[in-house]
Amino acid sequence: MSVRKLKGQPATTTHSKVKFFYPILFGIIIPSIAVVFNFEFNSGFPKPPNFPKNISLELSNFVNWADEVIANDVWTVYPKSAEEIVILINWAKDYNYTVRASGAMHSWSPLTVNLDKNSAYCKKYILAPLSCYSFRKIPPKIILVKTQRFLNNMQVINADPGDASFWAEPGVMLEDLLKILESRKLGFSNHPAVGGITLGGALAVAGHGTGVPAENETLSPGHTFGSLSNLIMAFTAIVYDDFSGKYTLKEFQRSDVVSGAFLAHLGKTIVTNVTMRAGPLQHLRCQSFIDISAEELFGQIEGLRTISKFLNTSGRIEVIWFPFTANPWLKVWTVEETKPGASTYVSSPYNYPFTDRFPQALASLLGNLISHWNNAKTINRLYTKFIPLGLTVSTSWDIWGPSRNVFSYIRPTTLKMTEAGWAIVTSRGHVEKVLRIFYQIYTRKLENFSTRNSYPINGPLCLRVTGVDNPADVRVDNAQTCGICPGSPVLGRPELDTVIWFNILTFRSNIQVSRFVSEIQNSLDEVFDESFAVLRVEWSKGFAYSSSHDFPWTNDSFLKKNIPKSWTQWESTRKILNSFDPFQSISQGQQPCFEVILEDSEGNLRNKKVDWGKDTSRNKFTVMMTIMSKAHELLQEEKTITRRDLYYENVNLYGDQSQVDKAIQELAVFLEVEPSALPFVPSAKGLMAAGGNLKLTRDVGKSEPVSVQLDKTGTLIQRFGVIKKWGKFRSNAKFVLIVEKDAIFYRLTEEDIFNRFEPFILVTGKGYPDKATRAFVSKLSRDLKIPSFVLVDADPYGLEIASIYKWGSVAQQKFPHENLSLNDLAWIREAEALRKLNFKTEIEAVASLGWAYLCNEYLYNKIVSRVSNCSMVF
Template sequence: MRSLDRRTFLTGSAAAAAGLLLFAGFESPAHADEVLTGYPGSIPLRRARFENWDGAIVADQLWTAVPRNATDVVALVNWAHSAGYTIRPQGHRHTWSPLTVAPGTAGNKKVLLVDTTSKLTAMSMADAETVRVQAGASMEKLLRFIESNGRSLTAAPAPGDVTVGGVLAVGGHGTAIPSLDELGKPGTIWGSMSNLVSSLTAVVWDAKSGSYVERTFDRTDTDCAAFLTHLGRAFITEVTLKTVPAYMLRCQNFTNIPISELFAKPDKVTNRSLSKLIDASGRVGVIWYAFTDKPWVQVWTRSANKPFTSRRTLGPFNYLFADNLPTPVPQLLGNLVEGHAEVAPAFNAAVALATSTGLDVTFARDMWGPASHFLHFVKPTTLRVTAGSHVIVTRRSEVQAVVHEFTSHYTAMLDDYRRRGMFPINSGVEIRVTGVDSAMEYGPNADAPALSAATAVPGHPEWDTAIWLDTLTLPDTPHQSEFYRELERTYFVEFPAERGVVRAEWAKRWGHTNDGAWLDTDTLRTRIPASYPKWDSAVETLARWDPHRIFTTELLDQLMP
């Protein structure tokens, strides 16, 4: 993992003034016939630098193909099979875990990145309720397209610069469960994005022809469940997704609820405690800056008519202050980057104040508009932090207890590290709550996404809720790996089995040792597989459709040998 210096953080244009990170993939044209024997020369090829969201995964000058259509993808996969290469779909690289490539992958390694974002972006309405979209389309453009057709999604990841294929590969999600007023109403899917897929098209091995071909899997196909969240162990070219009628949301932002009330013990809840906010609105997100006592709480409520006090929105990304944080935030951020970890409490206090002030001066405390204006609120210029995240699938009635226990444990750990002069966490915690993934909307022969972190647990229909707990810090912060390792083992591993199931959030950091993430072999080989009821069958299905392991990485080879 590379170190980030102050110049990397603080140079640039407006983002530099806010102390934000901007990364770009440096590219150079390539002549395939000079190096790649037999490469289908009509398909554009270049050398490109790969860098992920937090800058921790960097691979310089990898061969990167730019297919013009799905036929090109099939040609690339078959060339890779004959040439001994692996194929890695590449979207906007808004990820943390090395599911695309490993850090430091050499340019001479037999890996071909396939950029899906240039041409594989078509979308159309398959019918009145379903959208057909290629894997390289961005979520932002997808939401705008379906909104223009009178449709929307119940929830979606906060960034707009993520591809549909990338989101589905890791079981991406937003934050939403039914409010008490919405309980029992049919037609809405409350889990991850993967559970919206009604059919998908993948490039798979065909034994009869002795080649890779495109094949479409309907949701009722026995093998479809393994592809719905495939972690990059497959190449999906197109999907059809279920949508819902377009709707309006009221977005309220609070920075005055103390953690003692928001994360209160279940027997001490008030109307401003997390579980009560969820009961009232169903859609709640929490951003809690470390060492502060009043989180930023976002509450989205369905509202057909604009409330009198709400400001109407004109588009998505309504938190302008998040990209223009005022003094002293950039200076404190610079101190953190230079190694002054002890300024973390002051940094977070400054960010919390800037958030509260920003909400006021931009009139963003109370807004109203189409759902798509609020589903996306993280821009590429937002401060880039690393993220360790786990998911607890449990009863809805356990939400308040689980969050109280987690936040209490996390606070005690922060205090313990601070007493020892260490500040491994200098950003904060994000909390989101969704439903679980099931196939109820698809009929008796369908199945839930087998490898989605939100997939339902057979035999436990009462475990109907997924709580996503995301701990954030700047990349390469001293002692972060020790903190993440301890948090995993003292809270998530010890979570009582009778209360629910704990899983890793695929796109983030997990499986920590003191040396870093994704290194704990016990987690990779035992704990993760044990948390999925259909792990073995899903791994076998993906291997059967890709017996030559064209779609794999070092991490996937450990996780799915």
């Protein structure tokens, strides 16, 4: 194994230089600052154990397009073949590592690495990266697989325009692929505007361009109005093979029943090559318009230049609209096989250079300045004024050329913004209705926030329109529909044939951005109720915004409910992908929207998985199944068993008592019942005592009440299941005194405390109380209508125990606990005194003054004066 030390990437702070530059913006000279880092990786990190030989390993950083999802010091490999990846994944299975494919990192959502809340969004201001890299951690158990260096081959299989196809590996860059296809007179009818992405990355999220059929336009063979994923004919993926017990390469055809799940897999598998369709090369004309108002374009007012009408005449449009400006930048692409006289011929892509050279440092600075500045409207209008100037200088108002030269315009140096994205699937006839509704929601929210002097959106709204992913386009018999592509057809709704893509851009995510976008998101979800449109998310962008977090992917309800319901094949896709990666060697720790959710015993949502490659995971599953089987047996026989006896039935399996208790708690959550409904009862723990002739009487249905003479030396409190069935208590006791420790309990009985006070009941839970003790004292308080007092150590543990008696335990919050608490319990100035003392005090410290003092003075002052008709007996 070889480990290479990389230089020149921001990882550990060693040296930095500060340079000043003066970018020119709208004729105004504005000084700004750029920080140039010279960092080295820490080569002292422990290497993964027994890493496969002949596969080079190095540390690198994962930084996404918007510099917001960051993972420092991640182990990275550059495999030379698909077979090397197979070796790597089988090693990962044995050593509990996860292998993730990584492309050009031109994405927003955390589909490759998990979102680290401590660092992912710390780059909100221009110099904040210094704090992002200040904490060094051991690399996560993740291996990034970079495919661009070696797995970047492609070849045209058939160049016949009526039956064209090609084969490619995932690391080939889209711009290189398009160039090779163009050399063979082939291409795509639409594709993403960014060329610096890998083909594998684009297919993982169903990358798309813009385009629907114009009036009288016929789709050429090999083309699609859907996403690039819809052109996949066959592919090879790394999947687990049950027969061999290993991960291996497997070829799939588009006609295979399970193939649709892989067409937008979101990183839950690794595809090592694809065979795809291509169509005859198209030449396009792209015209820019900035003289059409947003009101007219979105159909708010009568006009001839609406988006719907441009779609009818040309089929391909894009809208870029800055907030608080009147006229968007509209691009219209039209298929023109010969160059129009007014157009400028372009021989290469990226023909809007004025969008590529906006200094990122200045962009970040401006974004933070105008987020809470009422001059945001003026700044955005300046942006809009900059567009016609750039179009004029670059002579790109009207350009014509091969499709890749006209469609591709986003470089890696293009202004980087964070981006929220939705795909709205509707019918062609309802496009204008959807656009009107979105316009009204968007502009209303902008105005509402501006009245509060808040301007969270300081980037444009972008809009594109495509067709759905029609599997017939790929011209393969029995071709499967894409499972969860944003543009996959809605089953049973053939009239929903169009997808409108909305993206909201801004410089940096913050709480105001999240609140704004979450309001948009909630309004869209409410309006597009599937009657005429279906709301979906765009996988590579920001989604599931919450008003209480300053970044996306945090709205649990949206992740767990809204997203799955928007795809009819969601569940089948999830099951298929999980079945081919049963050890989660590729998708362990994946994004939250794609996991099986189970609530834990504290009521928190968490993932429950069984990883047969891990001893601990197998053991937990076996424990759960054993206890479930025992519960079934006992419930049928109407018997119970103590949790302690259950543990001793199989000590080797359970390990210790806590594992049994935890498994019972999780089983109760899984079955959605209280733990007391299961036949596993805690051993008796709590004690109760009373002196004199005090009796405790309880009703027993229609029978005579049962009276118990309480022993002053201590009686075990019966288990919770029995107490639940008891009738109402009756007694002449004046109060209940609960003590923390059994040692104090016994000492008080020895000191003859029952002869010092009028009748009362003494209870101890022997430390942290069990449910039976808590249920007993709660029932005493409710039935007898007498006060309760708790005597505990004046330290954090004592305060916690007192809190459990009053409110119940955290572990039981998911279940009804009204009958397990003493809500009327109140502090008698102890907390305030403890704060003043600034040190803890145990009960024994008071007893050092003499047990007579504890009983005659301390308890007397605390209790007798607060209990009516109660006096001390001398």
